[in-house]
Amino acid sequence: MAKRYIGIDLGTTNSTVSVANLTVRGDIESSTLEVAQVDESGNSIVQDHTLPSVLYIDDQGYPYVGRFAKRMNGVYPSQIIKEAKRHIGEDVSWPIGEENIRPEMVASYVLKILKAQAEEYYGEEKIDSVVITIPANFNFQQQQATKAAGMLSGFDKDKIHMIPEPTAALIDFLNEEKKLDVSARRLTLEGKKKNLMVFDLGGGTCDVSILQVGEGLNGGIDIQELSISQYTELGGIDFDKKVVNELFKRLLKEYGLSFKQFTAKYEKKDVLRLFENLHDFAEKAKKSFSTKIENQLRLQQIDYYENSEKFDRLSYREMLSSQLPEELVTSLSITKKEYDQIISELLYKEQSKQGKNIEEPILNALQHSKIGAMTPQDIDGVFLVGGMTYYHTVQERIYEIFGRRMKPIKSINPMFAVSRGAAIYHHQIDNINFKSSDQIQVADTEISAETVVFTNTVPNNIYIDVIGADPVALLEKGTVLPFERIIEDRFIVTGASSTKAVNAMQLELFTAVDAKSIHTKKLKSATVAFKKPVSVNSKLVLKVECNQEREVSVKAWLEQDETEVIDVNIGAHEFTEKEIQLLKQKQEHINKIK
Ligand SMILES: Nc1ncnc2c1ncn2[C@@H]1O[C@H](COP(=O)(O)OP(=O)(O)OP(=O)(O)O)[C@@H](O)[C@H]1O
Ligand SMILES: [Mg+2]
Incomplete structure (x- = not known):
């Protein structure tokens, strides 16, 4: 059987799958597949490069993952599970209907769909091997549970590889750079080692790693993990929540009710629906700001950092959904300036009340590096990954944390870099060496051309x-x-x-x-x-x-x-044979339109 190379980014909010293939020129081409999923209406199938990591179980017990499931969040919030990644490795489950659904099971549904997509891409061939990425700072129980999810979705236990998300994103970046002429590259090594910080702000985790990249033997690359930040549950969903709370306060004023009066007056399902609608609004607002800014920057050929104030007046407005009681339906609007004020607590350590902000993991990674405490000056480049780094205020803040010395490097595709890199890693596994570079002798016969040498470390105590x-x-x-x-x-x-x-x-x-x-x-x-x-x-x-894979x-x-x-048994949940069989039966029904 031909070798198939698949990388999966199992995200808190979105998941993606990429495949890597060798071109005739000998380059590795990684591409993210479009994933077929049921659309918001529930009646037809759409293709999208991202699959929302949301599970919806309908009244008959049938599972849906993706856009339709995400939409059902605003309609039947008690029948959906979202953000399960934040709980993977814990002993929790969510009751829906007759079932108790554990985080590993939610992840297995997501993986199953991505696996099927990759199999379809390769002509219905069965695929048993994969690289699944995890946050760099996941502990071994979180990693173990993610692997269990991989097995529950049908991958072979011994053929599931795992690498940290920031490393995967960097592999994708380096792979693309390699294809460019030296003059066009964004990172030049010139025989030196460079310290790169990968800043990954996705839907649920803020993952910061410092990786030292150097030229390896025979034109290969040497990647050494210098530091990993502490596990930080901070992502787009926290930005959305902050905005939701603020909007809700505004609405209460408009309705002339206190929180108590409000919850006493309306049914729980309507309150939940209102919140889900506000969440939708908050997410769309930030996406709309970043897309509008990006378009204008492109059209006017200007730089954001020198023109950021120009964009403060941008505003976003929308009506709340008509599925709410009539008197709750109203029109909402927010400007970018207001949005930034609301979320500023998540950007500055000194303003942060709950210790959740993007500055802390950056400082933590610098402080606890393997080579001793580092300062922002020791970093040669900051590489941005994750959907939230589309948002310009986040980019600006990172620029500021690094003393406005260097502009952060934006990933070509912040939402796909991780799975793309994972697929490349899958391709290179046979050529990857995990020894640290000083263990390798020049005459080492094991070292073939373009070998990537990795030095991974234990992420936490x-x-x-x-x-x-x-x-x-x-x-x-x-x-x-x-x-x-x-x-x-x-x-x-x-x-x-x-x-x-x-x-x-x-x-x-x-x-x-x-x-x-x-x-x-x-x-x-x-x-x-x-x-x-x-x-x-x-x-x-x-x-x-x-x-080596932790x-x-x-x-x-x-x-x-x-x-x-x-x-x-170091804490893995053991599924019974009966549970596994039942889950497999359920998986047969995912995303089937009735
Ligand atoms: N254009 C955009 N502007 C601003 N935010 C965006 C944009 N596109 C996506 N996002 C936000 O990015 C987040 C999702 O990013 P991503 O898909 O990288 O996360 P994830 O992989 O699901 O999560 P994690 O890596 O934390 O597990 C969401 O909160 C989403 O609202
Ligand atoms: Mg991610």
């Missing part, structure tokens, strides 16, 4: 709680991958006070800036299930392995018996 002693680090941020480590003399088998032997024990996992930090986030427990009852107080040895596995054995090695 994970600790195991130990009663009455300091926590033990399972993973330490910045550790160069791959690695393995054996932890001895730190664990003993525990059980309730009267028990002498146990069948299993739990290891409590948490993530934090450091072991002593009071700001910790509890993760799911790891379970060591012994093959036969084990005496309490026996000494336990743990072996941690993390491969997949973590843990094994355990009793110090006195090294022959019985146990695979430790």
Whole structure:
């Protein structure tokens, strides 16, 4: 079978799929596929490069993903699940009808559609291998759950590869640059190493990575991960929410009601609908601003940074949907200046009330780099990715954070760069080397032409709680991958006070800036299930392995018996065979127009 190269960007709000093919000139061409999906009316199929990551389950229990599902958000909000990526890796589920739907299941529906699209592109061929991207700062449980979603959608367990979204976006950028004449390139290496910051602001996550790019051997590229920001749940949906709250306040004034009076007067479904309509309005407003500005910049051939004030007066207006009670339907308008005032809290650290702003992850990435604290001056270029970077005020703010020294590099296609890069990575997997560059000898025969050398690192600290002693680090941020480590003399088998032997024990996992930090986030427990009852107080040895693609596995054995090695479940949810079969049946019905 011919090799097929597929990259999927499983986004909080939108997902995309790209394929990579080799051209006759020997270049890699990556293209984003149009995804067939049910349109807003629910009656016909449309093609769009993005697939909204929204699941709608209709009254008969049939699933829909994409535009129609997103539209149903404003109509039957209790039958849709959106932004599931923010919960992947957690033990949560949403009840719809008879079902309890977990985040992995939502993701599997999205992946299933993208997989089918890629299969159609290649002529109905079955595809079992893929690269799925994840935020750089996802912890291993979030990564593990994403992989489970990949398996639930029909990809082969051993053929699912995962790379961080910023790295994928950078791969796409470098691949395009390579095709250009040196004089036309936006990044020139000239034998030097360059520190690039990838700033990815999508629908739900703000992902900042610092990657050092250098010329590798034989014309290849050397990409070293220098830093990854802390996990920051900040994206377009937070911008939209801020605007929704402000508009709602305005509406209450217009209706002459307090919040209490308002919720007492209207049914819950109407309140939800109003909010969904306001969300729609808020999202359309920012998109309309950025598209209008972009058009004008192009027509007038001017630079935004020198003319930003010119665009303050832009305004956006729209009527609220007629599906609302008549007295709630009204016309709304907002100017760009007002919009920017509302969202400014999300752009400036000092204004930020909930610690959610784009400045903090940038500073965090600079502060905690593998080569010591860095300053904005150490960065040679900032590369923008993610739908929210279309918005000019965001671009302007980044320009400002970097002292107006260099204009951020805009991705050719901020919404597709990640999946495009993932497909290229899939193509290059055979040619990719994960050794760090200093491990490679010039005479290394393994190094073929154009090899991409990656040095990936552990994205965050994970600790195991130990009663009455300091926590033990399972993973330490910045550790160069791959690695393995054996932890001895730190664990003993525990059980309730009267028990002498146990069948299993739990290891409590948490993530934090450091072991002593009071700001910790509890993760799911790891379970060591012994093959036969084990005496309490026996000494336990743990072996941690993390491969180049950051997949973590843990094994355990009793110090006195090294022959019985146990695979430790480090917090993955285990679906029963019955659940998997049921999900597969449901997947057969996705997006079928009735
Ligand atoms: N032209 C535009 N102007 C402003 N914002 C836009 C534009 N187009 C899309 N967006 C916003 O970008 C966000 C989606 O971006 P993207 O598709 O990159 O995110 P995602 O991949 O779903 O999320 P994440 O990467 O955080 O998981 C949405 O909030 C959307 O409203
Ligand atoms: Mg994204």
